[in-house]
Amino acid sequence: MPEVMSEQAEVEAPGEPATRPVVADIERALEAILMVADEPLPLVSLATAIGAPVPAVRQSIERLVADYDGEDGGPRRGFELREVGGGWRLYVRPEHDAVVADLVLTQNPTRLSQAALETLAVIAYKQPISRGSIASIRAVNVDSVVRTLVGRGLITEAFTDPETGAIHYETTGLLLTQLGINSLDELPPISPLLPDGADGFDDLR
C-alpha cells in the first residue's frame, strides 16, 4: 500500500481493492480495538486484526501516539498510547493517576521483598537459569522466593534440563509490563558490573 505514505492516502487509488483500509481508517480501527484490548497488543496482532500491513499499522500507531500527546494541534488527552511488554495499550496519563486511583478499585499487590527483587534481577540477567544456579549466585536458598515470583507471574518455567531434571526459569511479558518497559533490551546494562562477564562466575559454583 504505497499510497499510505502520502497525504492523499485517504483517497483510494483506482483499482485498489475496496476492502483494504486507508490510513485514517486504520487509525480509527486501531482506536476501536484498543478500546477492548485487555493486554498489550503487538503490532502483528493489530495488523492481523485490521487486515492491514504491519508498516502501515506501525505508522498509524505513531500518529495516534502523537495525536493523543497533543502534537497534532488537538488537546493532550487524559490517556496515552504506550508500548509496554511487547505491545501497545492505552494508559491513563500519569498526571491523572491520582484521580483514577480514587475511583478504580485496584488491588496493588504487596511489594516484593529485597530478596525477591535481587532474585528477580539475577533471573532477568541470566535467564534461563535453574534454581541451583540462582542459589549459588545469591548464596542463599531461593526456593520460596522463586515460588513467590512464579505466583506473581513475573517469571515462569522455561524448560526442564533433561539430564539433571533442573527447572530453568525465565521472565515473563507480565514482568515487562509491570516494569513499564517493552523488552529485555531495556534493562539497564549490567555487564560492566560483572567484571569477567557471565562465564567466569559459573566457576564459582
Added chain:
Amino acid sequence: MPEVMSEQAEVEAPGEPATRPVVADIERALEAILMVADEPLPLVSLATAIGAPVPAVRQSIERLVADYDGEDGGPRRGFELREVGGGWRLYVRPEHDAVVADLVLTQNPTRLSQAALETLAVIAYKQPISRGSIASIRAVNVDSVVRTLVGRGLITEAFTDPETGAIHYETTGLLLTQLGINSLDELPPISPLLPDGADGFDDLR
C-alpha cells in the same frame, strides 16, 4: 491550551478558588477516568471523582462527545462516549464492530485451555477463593485466566474481602449445566488428596 482559557469564563466565576479545575482540565480528567471505567458512570460520580461541579462536568461531557464525534475539527474517533443506563462510558463505534468482533473471536477460542480448565477446577473445589490463593495452588499467575473464566460466565465474583480487598470467586450455574450436575454437592470427591489438604495447601505459599 491557551485557546481554552478564554472559555474558562463559562464555568469559573470571578473569585472562584484557583484550585478548581478549569474546563480543559475537567475534560482531560474525565478522559482519564472513562479510560478505566468498567461501568457507565453517572455525572454525579464523575463530578465527585474530579472534584468539579456537576454542571461543569455535564458541559465537559458534551464537549467530549462532540470531540470524539469529530465535530471539533478533529477526526471521528474509533470510539464514542455514550450515555447508557444513566451513566457515561466509552464504547467502540458501531462501524468498527466487525473488526472488534473478529478480534474477540480469535481471543476467545471455543475451547478452554488446559490452564483455564485446571484453574476452573481449583475454584470449583475450593470456592469461594481469591486469585492469590488460586495462584499459590497453581503456582502460576492466574489473572488473565480468571478474567477469561469470568468472561465466559463460568465463574463470578462472590464477595470482596473487606480487610484485604481481595475478590473471591465462585462458580456459576453455567458450570453445573456444562458438567451435567444439579449442585456442587454432586462434584465427584477428589479425596484423599483434598480433605485435610485444604489447610496444607495454603501453607505452600
Added chain:
Amino acid sequence: MASTTPGALPSLLEAGGDDQAPGFSLALDNFSGPFDLLLSLIAKRELDITEVSLSAVTDEFISYLHGLDSGGELDRASEFLVVAATLLDLKVAGLLPQGELVDEGDVALLEARDLLFARLLQYRAFKEAAAWFGEGLERESTRHARVVRLEERFRERTPELVWTLTAQDFAALAALAFAPREIPTVGLDHLHAPLVSIREQAAQVVALLRGGEPLTFRQLIAGIEQRGVVIARFLAVLELLRHAAISFEQVEPLGDLTLTWTAPQWSDESLATLGADYDA
C-alpha cells in the same frame, strides 16, 4: 580470569547504600561507616581486606541484630551473612602469601582471589539492579491501563464454548491441579559444598591404576566437572603416594603428571585407613 581493576569499577558501586534506609554500620579501628561503604572500599581495594578485623565486624553485627525487630531489617541481616561469608573467603585469600608467581599454586590462589572479588562485585551488581527493578515496579504500580469488561454486544458474540468434560473428568483435572508438583524441601546445598569422600576417590584411582597402564593426572580426572571431586582425587593421589602405592613422573615443570601403580601388595584395608587425616 576475572580481573578487577579499580578503574573498571562502575560509579554505581560508589553509591554505597545511600539509597537504602540506614542499616548496619560499623565503628572499627580503621573504618567507621555503613557496611555497604566498607564493601565498596574493599571491592575497590581502597581498604585492605587483611586489615579489617572480621571478628570486630561480627561483634558489631551481632549487637546490631539484637536491635532488630522488623522483617525488612532481617532481610538486610541475612544479606550480611552472604557478604560476610564472601569477605571471610576474601580474607583467607588475602592473608595467604603473595609475591613472585612461582608455581601454579600461587597463580591459582590469585585467580581464586580475583574470583572472590568478582563475586563480591557481582553481588553488588545484582543488588543495584534489584533497586532498579524495585523502582520500576513501584512506578508502574500506580499506572492504570485500560482493562475493562467487554461490551455486552461483543460478549454475546464470543463463540459458544465447546465443553467435552464430564464431572469425572473435571474431578480428575482438579486432582491434577491440587497434586503438589514437587515436594517442598529446604535445600541445604548452598550451605555446604556436597561432601566428597577422599577414600571413595582413592578407590576410583586405585581401580583405574592398579594393574593397568600408567595414566596422567589429566586422564584421571577426565570428564569430571565438579571442582571438589577433582581436588579430592588429587588429595587421594597424594595419599596413595604417601603410602607408596603409586609413583609419579613429571618430565617438565608444569607438565603432565604421569602416575604408575607400584604397590606390590595392596589390600582394601589399606584403602580403609587412607585419607583419615582429612576426616573432620
